[in-house]
Amino acid sequence: xxxxIPQSGISGNRLFRNLIINGDMAIWxxxxxxxxxxxxxxxxxxxxxxxxxxxxxxxxxGAVQWSRSTDVPTGEGFEYSLKVSPSTTAxxxxxHEVAIQHFIEAQNIPDISYGTSSAKKLTxxxxxxxxxxxxxxxxxxxPGSGTAKRKFLTFTPAASDTWERIVLTVTGDTAVAxxxxxxxxxxxxxxxLDNPPNYDVDATEADWQTSVVxxxxxxxxxxxxxxxxxxxxxxxxxxxxxxxxxEFLPHDVQLQRCQRYLQRIDAxxxxxxxxxVGAAANATSSVGLYRLNPNMRSVPTLVTTGTASDYTxxxxxxxxxxxxxxxxINGGGGTSNQIRLEFISSGNLTNGxxxxxxxxxxxxxxxxxxxxL
Amino acid sequence: MKIENAKYHKDIxxxxxxxxxxxxxxxxCSVPMADDNTEYxxxxxQLAAGTLTVEASD
Numbered sequence: 001x002x003x004x005i006p007q008s009g010i011s012g013n014r015l016f017r018n019l020i021i022n023g024d025m026a027i028w029x030x031x032x033x034x035x036x037x038x039x040x041x042x043x044x045x046x047x048x049x050x051x052x053x054x055x056x057x058x059x060x061x062g063a064v065q066w067s068r069s070t071d072v073p074t075g076e077g078f079e080y081s082l083k084v085s086p087s088t089t090a091x092x093x094x095x096h097e098v099a100i101q102h103f104i105e106a107q108n109i110p111d112i113s114y115g116t117s118s119a120k121k122l123t124x125x126x127x128x129x130x131x132x133x134x135x136x137x138x139x140x141x142x143p144g145s146g147t148a149k150r151k152f153l154t155f156t157p158a159a160s161d162t163w164e165r166i167v168l169t170v171t172g173d174t175a176v177a178x179x180x181x182x183x184x185x186x187x188x189x190x191x192x193l194d195n196p197p198n199y200d201v202d203a204t205e206a207d208w209q210t211s212v213v214x215x216x217x218x219x220x221x222x223x224x225x226x227x228x229x230x231x232x233x234x235x236x237x238x239x240x241x242x243x244x245x246x247e248f249l250p251h252d253v254q255l256q257r258c259q260r261y262l263q264r265i266d267a268x269x270x271x272x273x274x275x276x277v278g279a280a281a282n283a284t285s286s287v288g289l290y291r292l293n294p295n296m297r298s299v300p301t302l303v304t305t306g307t308a309s310d311y312t313x314x315x316x317x318x319x320x321x322x323x324x325x326x327x328x329i330n331g332g333g334g335t336s337n338q339i340r341l342e343f344i345s346s347g348n349l350t351n352g353x354x355x356x357x358x359x360x361x362x363x364x365x366x367x368x369x370x371x372x373l
Numbered sequence: 374m375k376i377e378n379a380k381y382h383k384d385i386x387x388x389x390x391x392x393x394x395x396x397x398x399x400x401x402c403s404v405p406m407a408d409d410n411t412e413y414x415x416x417x418x419q420l421a422a423g424t425l426t427v428e429a430s431d
Contacts, residue, residue, distance in 0.1 A: 370402075
């Protein structure tokens with residue numbers, strides 16, 4: 001006999017219980033899995049695996065290489081990990097911060113109930129491997145009601161070059177809430193790779209606080225040698241005081257979740273690969289409407305290759321017209337699901353003429369729409 | 374966020390400044406002047422702090 005169990009009677013019945021998007025490092029829209037060197041003050045930010053960010057706070061200096069690795073914990077089902085290695089060393093002084101970051105949109109975590117006596121515990125787990133063994137600090141930050149609050153925890157890998165699952169449980173902040181029905185960040189996770197002396201304390205853990213205390217004074221300096229390397233995958237944050245198996249999502253679901261924050265249109269790289277269609281507004285300017293699917297978190301920023309000659313415009317009368325500047329957003333009518341782009345070319349268009357907006361011959365040009373937190 | 378070569382860009386229909394084209398952390402970007410856009414929020418911060426200037430549109 002089949003007995004029906006109400007949803008309320010099932011423990012851990014939260015769908016999408018992993019609050020981290022792309023925790024298994026499966027989606028790499030920006031540059032595939034290619035290694036990217038991320039340098040202080042040059043290209044820090046979101047530049048590699050989807051949803052993960054590298055920062056060098058307060059001109060910390062140094063550079064790291066991020067790349068996709070197939071070195072993963074055996075038998076756990078992961079295909080890739082994120083590999084991070086310093087390519088230029090740095091030694092923190094003052095408030096220099098070097099950290100791997102992940103931000104969670106506030107409206108995805110309305111149920112953690114911060115600012116109430118029911119504030120939920122969160123458990124952050126991840127698979128980690130490094131040849132730089134020492135004490136690492138992870139701090140959590142929420143925006144509060146205008147002043148951010150932070151709390152850090154620490155972990156020490158048990159052995160060099162060995163995969164292990166790190167589990168950290170974060171007590172809820174019962175004192176201060178943050179807006180939850182908004183598309184700005186609700187929670188940030190920072191994995192520290194250096195030891196900013198202005199921001200560390202002689203403690204392994206501190207409670208939620210508004211002061212900028214982000215790491216233990218004993219934090220390892222991962223940035224001190226270019227032979228250091230770390231690998232991460234299977235990152236999960238769940239509303240629970242205990243850890244559960246990593247929640248794998250279907251690839252299409254995971255990709256679509258990432259596309260809320262980044263979408264990329266690629267020209268094929270063969271012949272003149274298409275990016276979109278539009279119409280000529282005058283002899284040099286053509287505009288095209290680009291639909292964004294799924295809806296993005298915000299009206300996005302357009303990121304291009306930075307090279308005007310990577311882009312062209314085709315019309316049926318005079319053929320291909322080379323662009324003289326990189327494509328740009330044109331107009332204030334852009335939203336989270338559509339945006340108008342302008343391609344400016346050398347002057348062979350006729351008003352009202354239909355055009356195709358393209359990459360140049362055999363150039364794998366792209367348009368990236370960025371709505372990251 | 375390092376922002377360089379910032380310049381307003383006009384809407385082709387209204388003629389009003391609606392976008393800021395610039396280089397952000399080494400990437401060529403076109404930033405809509407939308408209050409929920411992360412890069413525009415940062416541009417406004419840097420403008421308020423006097424650490425960024427944005428060139429007038431053509």
